[in-house]
Amino acid sequence: MSSDFAEKNNVNTDIVTLTRFILEEQHHYAKEASGELTLLLNSLQFAFKFIAHTIRRAELVNLIGLAGASNSTGDDQKKLDVIGDEIFINAMKASGNVKVLVSEEQEDLITFKGPGNYAVCCDPIDGSSNIDAGVSVGTIFGVYKLLPGSNGSINDVLRRGTEMVAAGYTMYGASAHLMLTTGNGVNGFTLDTQLGEFILTHANLKIPLSRTIYSINEGNYIYWPAPIQKYIDSLKEPQPDTGKPYSARYIGSMVADVHRTLLYGGLFAYPTKGKSGKLRILYECFPMAMILEQAGGKAVNDNGDRILDLTPKEIHARSGIWLGSKNEVDKFLKATGQQFLNLN
Numbered sequence: 001m002s003s004d005f006a007e008k009n010n011v012n013t014d015i016v017t018l019t020r021f022i023l024e025e026q027h028h029y030a031k032e033a034s035g036e037l038t039l040l041l042n043s044l045q046f047a048f049k050f051i052a053h054t055i056r057r058a059e060l061v062n063l064i065g066l067a068g069a070s071n072s073t074g075d076d077q078k079k080l081d082v083i084g085d086e087i088f089i090n091a092m093k094a095s096g097n098v099k100v101l102v103s104e105e106q107e108d109l110i111t112f113k114g115p116g117n118y119a120v121c122c123d124p125i126d127g128s129s130n131i132d133a134g135v136s137v138g139t140i141f142g143v144y145k146l147l148p149g150s151n152g153s154i155n156d157v158l159r160r161g162t163e164m165v166a167a168g169y170t171m172y173g174a175s176a177h178l179m180l181t182t183g184n185g186v187n188g189f190t191l192d193t194q195l196g197e198f199i200l201t202h203a204n205l206k207i208p209l210s211r212t213i214y215s216i217n218e219g220n221y222i223y224w225p226a227p228i229q230k231y232i233d234s235l236k237e238p239q240p241d242t243g244k245p246y247s248a249r250y251i252g253s254m255v256a257d258v259h260r261t262l263l264y265g266g267l268f269a270y271p272t273k274g275k276s277g278k279l280r281i282l283y284e285c286f287p288m289a290m291i292l293e294q295a296g297g298k299a300v301n302d303n304g305d306r307i308l309d310l311t312p313k314e315i316h317a318r319s320g321i322w323l324g325s326k327n328e329v330d331k332f333l334k335a336t337g338q339q340f341l342n343l344n
């Protein structure tokens with residue numbers, strides 16, 4: 001609590017740091033918990049701070065450009081992809097709470113020696129094709145508790161998204177913003193670089209119910225099936241309620257596009273192109289879907305199935321995705337004739 005004197009002088013002497021928040025959340029929702037997830041979240045925040053610091057200095061210390069290799073899914077790796085991945089792996093290994101790690105940059109699953117009851121899936125630096133232009137990129141992560149009796153295997157991560165115990169992303173933009181859920185709503189934190197702490201700035205965040213903004217790479221129009229083409233076309237017509245068409249916003253960095261969608265409302269989509277989607281289920285679609293649902297929004301695939309009910313067949317499996325404000329996703333489902341039965 002800040003005193004009257006502090007308040008009069010506009011000074012908050014009682015800020016909620018991420019560490020304080022997760023300890024209080026553990027006390028509130030899981031009094032009997034061992035504290036391992038709390039420690040793991042603490043290790044994650046160290047990785048985010050380290051990556052944020054590295055990205056900020058990238059141009060100055062020759063970390064811009066290609067590393068000269070490609071990653072597990074065939075994308076060209078940027079130097080920062082390699083460094084971000086290494087920072088993440090080392091932080092998770094050092095936490096002592098992580099047994100299994102899936103990274104977009106690693107073809108195979110990593111199993112750490114030693115203790116650990118959790119599996120973490122991550123895209124250490126998503127949207128890295130934007131990085132040389134100083135556009136916001138981010139780290140996306142999802143956390144599972146290992147299956148009972150498991151010593152760490154692929155089965156710990158080839159599970160439905162509903163089984164994640166925590167998920168979120170950190171966007172490295174003008175500031176570093178961490179959006180986190182442990183299944184009790186979404187809370188947003190902003191990194192105060194002077195204090196070196198993530199500060200609670202968006203408590204119990206809810207996405208607006210609707211907003212006439214759509215976010216999609218329309219360069220792929222020709223690959224979409226007719227109902228999707230028709231739906232996107234319809235957004236460019238004056239809408240019955242506003243008399244105006246939707247606005248288009250597309251950054252090309254999922255974390256930045258989803259972050260805007262979460263704060264302003266609207267619809268973000270990356271539908272299937274040809275045979276498969278682009279975005280990876282475990283470390284792109286699942287964490288974003290959990291964040292969106294916990295904020296009161298929705299996330300479905302091209303068939304209208306709830307994203308969190310999918311089970312990936314392999315660690316780098318992909319899916320089409322439509323996420324955003326509840327009314328916007330429902331409108332898409334209605335227009336394309338699909339039912340989304342699993343949620344209210």
Ligand code: AHM
Binds near residue numbers: 075127129253254270
């Ligand atoms: P990446 O994991 O290789 O960075 O690719 C994922 C990114 C997302 O951040 C973004 O939504 C999408 O790719 C953009 O793809 P496109 O350039 O095809 O629009």
Ligand code: MG
Binds near residue numbers: 104123
């Ligand atoms: Mg990615």
